[in-house]
Amino acid sequence: MPLAVRPPAVGRSAAPRGTVSLRGVERTFSATRTVLRGIQLDLAPAEIVTVIGPSGCGKSTLLRLLGGLDSPTAGRITVDGTAVRATDARTAMAFQEPRLLPWRTLAQNVALGLPRSTDRRSGTARVAELLDLVGLEAAAAHRPREVSGGMAQRASLARALARDPEVLLLDEPFGALDALTRLRMQDLLLEIHASRPTTIVLVTHDVEEALYLADRVVLLRALGDDDAASSVSRVIEVPGARPRDRADHTLTALRVELLNGLGVHTVHHSRQETP
Structure with missing residues (x-):
């Protein structure tokens, strides 16, 4: 049975823009x-939600439905x-x-995201x-x-922000970057969110x-052996204020829980004291 999921409580000071609701959403291709x-x-408004799941489970399809780039076969998606x-x-x-666009400057590429009435x-x-x-x-x-991959991805992020969206959808935006640049981009995203709170849905393979x-x-996982369609199988609330300590033991325990949910076998090694 699909899992109904509700967000954490939002205080009175939270901005009202960016409330998203999905009800009985289905996407059938044949x-x-x-x-x-x-x-x-x-x-909830200004919430950051990450979506993980096995390859082919429909993560990118879900983002496309949220952005209106595709339409659900059944169900309803609303913003505010x-x-x-x-x-x-x-x-x-x-x-x-x-x-x-390779023939345009970074500034010109960012400008492509502006509303037409600007x-x-x-x-x-x-x-x-x-750009600043x-x-x-x-x-x-x-x-x-003329710029690095990380700089190009920052320009892409700026272009997406140009229309001042209520909901920002990110489909593995840092997946092609080297490890250090990826960490820096994660911190940049949090800085941007702190200065311009918006609801963010980010698909990633990185737990x-x-x-x-x-x-x-x-x-997201398949509903069962006889049903290959995916639905929400688990939702984990992440404790602690951002930015978090990447070495926090709480996150380590949640990492194991999520990997187990993905069907990845994890092994715990206990430190042995030398007699």
Whole structure:
């Protein structure tokens, strides 16, 4: 039976924008292939939720449904009580690849994310503000081939933020980066969220990343041996204020719990004292 999930309580001071609700969401691609079934989930404003699960379980499909890039076969998805529309302007998405236009500068690529109604003066100021936010103000005139992968991904993130989305959808945005750059990008995301709180849904294969960033971690898994469709099988609330200590033993225990939920066998080694 699909698991109904509700968010933690939100204080009175929380911004109202960015409340997300999924009710009985299903996505079927053919008579024999249902990827998602019975998704029940509520996201609070400014909450960071990470989504993990085995490859092919429908994580990216779920993000596309949330962003209005695809439509559910059944069920309903709303943002602030209103149904998600095709390419919903209240949401923005960033992908594993930066997907920058190579003939445009970083500033011009970020400007592509601005609402169409933005006038030139306001747009120029907004782009400069976002480049400063992600630490790229000095590289504004550079083209994608002239910057590192991490810088290109920062530009992609700035482009997604350009429309001031209520819900930011991130599909393994740091998966292609080297380990050190990945850690720095995780911290940058938290800094951006602290300065501009918005609801974030991030898909990742990295359990440690999921626990470091999220208020809650959502595990998607197949419903059963006779049903390959995925639903929410577990939700874990992550304790502690961000930024967290990556070496926190609490996170280590949750990591083991999530790996077990993914079907990954974990072994505990106890330290033996030398007599």
